[in-house]
Amino acid sequence: MSTDSESKRRAYREEKEGARKKSVKLAPEATPESKPDLPRKRYYRQRAHSNPFSDHSLDYPRNPDAMEWGKLYPEYANTDKKVEIADIGCGYGGLMIGLAKEYPQTMILGMEIRVQVTQYVEDRIIALREKHEKDEVNYQNIAVLRGNAMKFLPNFFHRGQLKKMFFCFPDPHFKQRKHKARIITTTLLSEYAYVLREEGVLYTITDVEDLHIWMVKHLDDHPLFERLDKEWEKNDKCVSIMYGSTEEGQKVARNKGSKFVACFRRVANPEE
Amino acid sequence: MKHPFQIIVADTTGRYLFTTVKNVLLVIDLTSGKLVGQWKDELDNSDFLKKKYEEKFDKENDSKRQKSESGQAKVSKIPTPGPGAPPIYNYIRALRLSSDEKYLFATTDSDKAVVIFTIDHSKDNCLELKKRQPFSKRPCALSVDEDRLVVADKFGDVYSIAIEDDQVVNEKELTPILGHVSMLSDVAIVSNDKKKFIITGDRDEHIRISNYPKSFVIKNFLFGHHEFVSCLHVPNFDQSLLISGGGDDYLCLWRWYEGQLVAKIELRELIAPFLTDSHLPPERFLTETSPKEISVARILTFTNKKTGLNILVVLCEQTKAVLLFEIDAKLSVRHLQTISYEDNVLDMCYIEATNTLISAHDSDKNQLFQQQKFDEETNNFTPTTETMDAVAELNPIDVNSRNDFLPLYYINTLRKRSEH
Numbered sequence: 001m002s003t004d005s006e007s008k009r010r011a012y013r014e015e016k017e018g019a020r021k022k023s024v025k026l027a028p029e030a031t032p033e034s035k036p037d038l039p040r041k042r043y044y045r046q047r048a049h050s051n052p053f054s055d056h057s058l059d060y061p062r063n064p065d066a067m068e069w070g071k072l073y074p075e076y077a078n079t080d081k082k083v084e085i086a087d088i089g090c091g092y093g094g095l096m097i098g099l100a101k102e103y104p105q106t107m108i109l110g111m112e113i114r115v116q117v118t119q120y121v122e123d124r125i126i127a128l129r130e131k132h133e134k135d136e137v138n139y140q141n142i143a144v145l146r147g148n149a150m151k152f153l154p155n156f157f158h159r160g161q162l163k164k165m166f167f168c169f170p171d172p173h174f175k176q177r178k179h180k181a182r183i184i185t186t187t188l189l190s191e192y193a194y195v196l197r198e199e200g201v202l203y204t205i206t207d208v209e210d211l212h213i214w215m216v217k218h219l220d221d222h223p224l225f226e227r228l229d230k231e232w233e234k235n236d237k238c239v240s241i242m243y244g245s246t247e248e249g250q251k252v253a254r255n256k257g258s259k260f261v262a263c264f265r266r267v268a269n270p271e272e
Numbered sequence: 273m274k275h276p277f278q279i280i281v282a283d284t285t286g287r288y289l290f291t292t293v294k295n296v297l298l299v300i301d302l303t304s305g306k307l308v309g310q311w312k313d314e315l316d317n318s319d320f321l322k323k324k325y326e327e328k329f330d331k332e333n334d335s336k337r338q339k340s341e342s343g344q345a346k347v348s349k350i351p352t353p354g355p356g357a358p359p360i361y362n363y364i365r366a367l368r369l370s371s372d373e374k375y376l377f378a379t380t381d382s383d384k385a386v387v388i389f390t391i392d393h394s395k396d397n398c399l400e401l402k403k404r405q406p407f408s409k410r411p412c413a414l415s416v417d418e419d420r421l422v423v424a425d426k427f428g429d430v431y432s433i434a435i436e437d438d439q440v441v442n443e444k445e446l447t448p449i450l451g452h453v454s455m456l457s458d459v460a461i462v463s464n465d466k467k468k469f470i471i472t473g474d475r476d477e478h479i480r481i482s483n484y485p486k487s488f489v490i491k492n493f494l495f496g497h498h499e500f501v502s503c504l505h506v507p508n509f510d511q512s513l514l515i516s517g518g519g520d521d522y523l524c525l526w527r528w529y530e531g532q533l534v535a536k537i538e539l540r541e542l543i544a545p546f547l548t549d550s551h552l553p554p555e556r557f558l559t560e561t562s563p564k565e566i567s568v569a570r571i572l573t574f575t576n577k578k579t580g581l582n583i584l585v586v587l588c589e590q591t592k593a594v595l596l597f598e599i600d601a602k603l604s605v606r607h608l609q610t611i612s613y614e615d616n617v618l619d620m621c622y623i624e625a626t627n628t629l630i631s632a633h634d635s636d637k638n639q640l641f642q643q644q645k646f647d648e649e650t651n652n653f654t655p656t657t658e659t660m661d662a663v664a665e666l667n668p669i670d671v672n673s674r675n676d677f678l679p680l681y682y683i684n685t686l687r688k689r690s691e692h
Contacts, residue, residue: 052453057690063495150453151476154493180427187429187451190482194490223488269489 012043013116016123038127041092041247044120050113050171052150052181059145060152067156072143073107083107083157086195087166088149089183091247093121095168096142097128098245102237104137109156110144118146150183153191160197164238167215169248172208184215186222193224193266200266201228205242205259207252212260225264233263275669275677277632277640279367279619286623288393289630290369290376293669294678295362297378299391299398300663307666309398311389313362315382361678368414375402375435377421379411386411386423388435405433408443417461417468417484422449424456424472432485450487452478457518457686458504462511464529471514471528473501475686479516481528492531496524500686507573509582513603517568519687523586525603537597537605539566539588546591546612550681557689567683572622573599578648583608585629590616590681594631598651609652613642618680629653630660634680640664 016039061067070077085103087095090110099108112118121144128139147156170183179185184204192202202225204215219225233239239261243249252259274293281290288308289300299309363381370377376389376399385406389399409427416422416435423431429448433441454474461484462469469491470484477497483489499519506528507513514528521540526533543566551564570587584597584605594617596609615633622629627646633639641660644653671677 054690062498063493148453154478154480155495159490159492185451186488187448188453190450190488190490193488223486269483270486 009043012040013119016043016119020119020122020126038131039120039123041120044116052113052148052183058148058152060147060155062155064154064156064158064161069107072109072145073140075138075140076107081107082161083109084162085109085164085166086111086149086157086162087168089113089167089170090121090144091117091169093124093142093144094246094250095166095242096121096144097124097139098241099238100139100142101137102241104141106141108142110142111147111149111156112144113146113148115146118144150188153195157195159194160200162196163200164203165192165196165200166203166238166242168203168205168242168246169252170204170206170211172206172211174210179214182211182214184218186218189218189222189225193222196266198266198268201238202264202266203238203242204262204264205246205249207248207257207259209258209260212262216262219262219264223270224267226267228263228265233261236263239263273636273671273673274638274640274664274667275671276618276634276680277664277667278678278680279364280621280630280632280641281367281369282621282623282630283369283373284625286625286628289621289663290367291632292364292367292378293667295364295380295382296668297364297367297376297389297399298666298668300666302663305663308393309391310668311387311397311399311401313364313380313382313387315362315380363678365410366412366414368416370416370435371418377414377416379414379423380404381410384408384410384425386414386421386433388421403438403440405440406443407431407446412456413458415459415461415470422459422461422470424459426455428452428454428456428474430456430459430470430472430487449485450480450482452476452480454478455686457500457502460504460506460514462506462514462528464512469529471504471506473504473516473518475500475688477501477518479504479514479526481531494524494526494528494531494533496526496533496536500688502683502686503568503571505571505573507582509573509575515571515573515584517571517586519565519567519684521566523568523571525599525605534603535605537584537586539568539586539595542595542607542610543588543591543593546588546593548590550590551684553687553689565684565687567686569683570620572620574622574624574646576646576648576651577624579651581651583646583651585620585622587617587620589683592616594620594629596653611644611653615639616680628656636674638664640667 084106085108087110090112096108096110132138173181206212277291277293279292287303289302291298295313297311301308364378366379368377376391378387383406385404387404388402390402391398409425411423411425413424419435420432421435429451431446432449452474454476456474458473460471468484470482470487473479479494481491497520501518503517505515514526515523517523523537525535547564553562567589569589572585575582582599584599586595592613594611597605598608599605615635618632618634620631629644631642641664643656645656646653
């Protein structure tokens with residue numbers, strides 16, 4: 001990578017950072033003079049992997065009640081509404097934007113561990129909100145934050161708060177000894193089951209067949225999840241959004257790759 | 273000089289003291305002052321490493337040979353630790369008695385194993401090795417539920433193994449009953465209205481409560497710590513309470529079933545006189561405003577048998593003091609006494625039968641044990657006239673200097689110091 005192009009990208013991101021600081025997130029009254037263009041992805045490139053076990057210096061609330069959601073969703077600041085859909089590892093945010101149109105009244109949160117990717121989504125949401133200020137779908141219900149969902153999900157969400165969770169094109173961590181770094185593991189599923197309400201749905205999609213088999217096996221084996229059948233998938237709107245709207249999904253389609261979908265219902269806790 | 277005793281545990285009769293020194297486990301009869309049990313972890317680390325890599329490479333090399341048609345694949349060599357590699361000590365890191373006190377459990381760092389002993393006081397050596405069960409990651413904490421031993425490891429997973437079963441299971445076939453994505457520091461099995469739960473604490477500031485044995489159902493989390501959690505203590509006098517401590521300036525007192533934080537017990541002011549420069553962060557993280565850091569090493573509770581008053585005893589790592597509090601019926605907590613010693617306290621245990629607090633010390637003068645008696649009238653501890661120096665002489669590990677000690681203070685290394 002040449003130093004030149006790296007510094008160009010940095011300069012672009014710094015300029016956007018200025019805009020981000022001026023935007024609604026930090027100063028709700030401020031109105032920017034000119035409407036910004038949608039951010040360009042190529043300035044936010046970052047390697048595709050992040051070590052989920054490392055102690056990144058992350059911002060996370062001490063507990064779910066301590067989270068200031070109003071900063072992320074200024075229009076919802078004084079309501080009792082809570083985030084009900086989470087996109088874990090939201091990448092460039094395509095799924096959330098698709099979902100925003102389908103569920104304009106539901107608060108949707110994307111969580112992403114990579115700093116620059118998160119900044120891109122943030123800039124993208126700011127631009128969309130300004131561009132669609134007067135439209136019915138105004139993107140006020142979607143937001144992104146940098147976080148490690150494998151470690152700190154219960155800091156953000158109460159028990160049973162979520163009705164949908166998405167895991168789209170997660171890092172496959174091919175090596176055997178890296179399998180614990182996968183986002184779907186037996187022990188982590190118990191945490192997802194904790195934040196997901198009964199009858200809530202956990203969605204997975206990947207282009208890596210081995211990972212698909214792995215995820216299905218672990219979800220099948222977990223007593224709190226039950227697979228939804230192909231017929232259900234066919235009739236579910238989210239499945240088609242997930243299939244077509246994420247950047248990763250589009251990339252796979254361009255390369256004529258396969259996509260594997262599996263969805264699971266959160267069943268009730270067993271009687272003691 | 274002698275290597276200090278590191279962990280001490282007493283049985284309920286107060287007759288037997290179980291303790292560790294380096295890689296040796298000792299059982300001391302306090303009434304006769306004699307050694308009645310002993311075990312030494314003689315596993316050689318290099319042998320263990322060699323075996324581990326040989327197994328791994330045998331498999332790898334086989335598949336490599338199959339893959340390359342010529343049969344001349346690169347064959348991996350067993351790595352030898354370089355000069356800068358961190359040493360692996362033959363540590364015994366956790367020690368615990370079963371509820372019926374017929375078994376003793378210990379964890380070893382050398383081969384990341386849990387060692388189970390049968391205790392039989394009719395034998396010359398009361399410790400009989402029953403089973404040595406290795407795990408794939410280093411075990412950090414133990415708890416017992418009837419006939420099962422619950423083991424929490426450095427990778428965040430919890431396993432449950434049968435105590436009675438003599439068969440060692442291949443560690444790769446063990447499946448965790450729950451897991452955190454953070455190193456676990458303590459684990460406790462508790463019950464509420466006949467239902468059992470498992471409480472786990474980790475290096476992030478999480479305390480999790482899950483159903484037990486169906487531990488895939490998480491009941492809730494207890495949010496109150498800002499730093500790592502190192503100790504989870506459920507008092508005998510009230511199982512609905514939990515006292516947790518770690519890298520914060522306070523302990524948390526919980527009604528764990530309700531998920532309610534009842535009180536924060538402030539330690540900073542009380543322990544401040546005993547904090548030294550050794551409590552400052554490592555140099556590369558040191559700033560002018562860095563506070564001296566507190567790490568809770570042990571929490572104990574007992575009841576004054578005469579007055580019914582509940583007493584809390586707290587040890588902070590690398591201090592020459594033990595803090596004493598009372599917990600009244602309304603669950604308000606009041607400081608009673610600070611016991612100060614000549615040397616840093618490494619561990620402590622309280623024997624209700626004899627009202628005695630025994631402590632292990634980092635002492636240059638071979639005063640490795642100290643004991644204090646609890647006065648039921650004044651709710652205070654006073655040193656006993658008789659010393660435990662004779663008992664400390666049973667220590668078999670002679671060293672030339674402090675340089676030969678195993679690291680005695682490691683709890684504060686749990687503190688997260690993120691840079692990026």
